[in-house]
Amino acid sequence: MSDIEKRKLTSIAPLFGCSCKLPETELETLLEDINISYSPEILCPGDDAAVIKINDDLAIIKTTDFFTPIVDDPYIQGKIAACNATNDVYAMGATEIVGVLALLGIPRELPLENARMMLKGFQDFCNSIGTSIVGGHTIINPWPFIGGAVTAISSPDKIVYHSGAQPGDVLLLTKPLGIQPAMASTRLSSEYSSIIQSTLDSDIVANAVNLAIECMTTSNLNAAKAINEVGANALTDVTGFGLYGHGLNIARKSNVSLNIDLIPIISGTLELSALFEHGLEEGKSAETAGGLLMSVSEENLDEIIHSLNKYNVPAYEIGTVKEKGNEHVVIDNPEILEISSLSVKFES
Ligand SMILES: Nc1ncnc2c1ncn2[C@@H]1O[C@H](COP(=O)(O)OP(=O)(O)OP(=O)(O)O)[C@@H](O)[C@H]1O
Numbered sequence: 001m002s003d004i005e006k007r008k009l010t011s012i013a014p015l016f017g018c019s020c021k022l023p024e025t026e027l028e029t030l031l032e033d034i035n036i037s038y039s040p041e042i043l044c045p046g047d048d049a050a051v052i053k054i055n056d057d058l059a060i061i062k063t064t065d066f067f068t069p070i071v072d073d074p075y076i077q078g079k080i081a082a083c084n085a086t087n088d089v090y091a092m093g094a095t096e097i098v099g100v101l102a103l104l105g106i107p108r109e110l111p112l113e114n115a116r117m118m119l120k121g122f123q124d125f126c127n128s129i130g131t132s133i134v135g136g137h138t139i140i141n142p143w144p145f146i147g148g149a150v151t152a153i154s155s156p157d158k159i160v161y162h163s164g165a166q167p168g169d170v171l172l173l174t175k176p177l178g179i180q181p182a183m184a185s186t187r188l189s190s191e192y193s194s195i196i197q198s199t200l201d202s203d204i205v206a207n208a209v210n211l212a213i214e215c216m217t218t219s220n221l222n223a224a225k226a227i228n229e230v231g232a233n234a235l236t237d238v239t240g241f242g243l244y245g246h247g248l249n250i251a252r253k254s255n256v257s258l259n260i261d262l263i264p265i266i267s268g269t270l271e272l273s274a275l276f277e278h279g280l281e282e283g284k285s286a287e288t289a290g291g292l293l294m295s296v297s298e299e300n301l302d303e304i305i306h307s308l309n310k311y312n313v314p315a316y317e318i319g320t321v322k323e324k325g326n327e328h329v330v331i332d333n334p335e336i337l338e339i340s341s342l343s344v345k346f347e348s
């Protein structure tokens with residue numbers, strides 16, 4: 001057995017899941033320097049996915065995402081990668097994916113069986129949301145990575161942009177936060193292990209990891225279906241830039257301020273975040289395949305919550321949209337809501 005075969009998937013790269021994204025400020029500098037010119041058919045440069053208007057009835061949505069492993073099980077890693085890559089389509093309010101190209105990077109020494117299981121998890125997840133791998137690209141690379149390039153279609157008028165949040169709107173989030181600290185607890189040195197054991201019950205840590213994996217393998221498709229039925233003013237998904245960073249994208253594009261006064265977290269992750277200094281209570285902790293953050297009018301609020309719950313999607317009311325103030329995103333001493341299950345009580 002080679003050295004790498006004996007190592008865990010997450011031990012081959014030093015960054016995990018969406019936390020390997022280039023920081024947002026550096027990405028902005030990079031893209032500014034290139035000065036890309038977008039033609040008028042590109043409806044929303046800088047949003048979660050590119051939307052290309054073909055005619056009044058048809059837009060094509062294209063997006064790509066890939067990252068390093070966040071779990072050691074290659075099959076689950078494949079599912080998480082497919083969930084994360086396809087979620088940017090749902091973050092535009094679109095629901096109809098027509099195909100996914102699978103992108104794979106594998107270290108020379110990694111047994112092909114590991115790569116095969118990642119791809120199998122990827123394909124099974126795509127099937128579970130009604131689509132399939134239609135091709136891909138595979139390279140030899142020192143760090144393993146997996147992801148997808150996704151194509152979807154939609155009516156242009158169903159697309160929901162970052163830019164539509166209005167003062168008076170309510171902010172809803174569909175998954176709890178805390179993926180980064182929950183998963184960091186699975187990769188601990190013995191020094192950290194003993195600190196955690198003295199701080200948190202081992203069952204709480206195990207449940208946090210299980211719920212984090214459930215979050216990362218639960219598609220935002222159902223949430224997008226609900227939004228498609230009722231409508232939302234602005235929409236994004238919460239990934240590597242955390243709630244703060246993705247909220248900032250909506251606030252800037254909409255020229256408003258977001259006041260966030262409640263942060264739903266995976267139970268136990270506040271203590272883990274404090275230990276690893278991830279900044280969860282400030283919305284700064286990186287999420288992977290996180291939930292949808294939407295801005296909805298007060299008058300649509302009950303209907304959208306009802307519709308989300310009907311599709312078995314939780315809806316946490318985390319704050320409100322204000323006229324633009326000194327800061328685009330205000331998260332000041334928020335209430336912390338500990339979540340230990342994604343299941344929804346639905347009353348029709
Ligand atoms: N190399 C690149 N060339 C051109 N545009 C890019 C490049 N990298 C990122 N972008 C654009 O920058 C914006 C932010 O990219 P990013 O992948 O972080 O999207 P996101 O939706 O905010 O995050 P996530 O994909 O994790 O959900 C997107 O509009 C994306 O198309």
Ligand SMILES: [Mg+2]
Pocket residue numbers: 048087088091236237238239
């Ligand atoms: Mg996104």
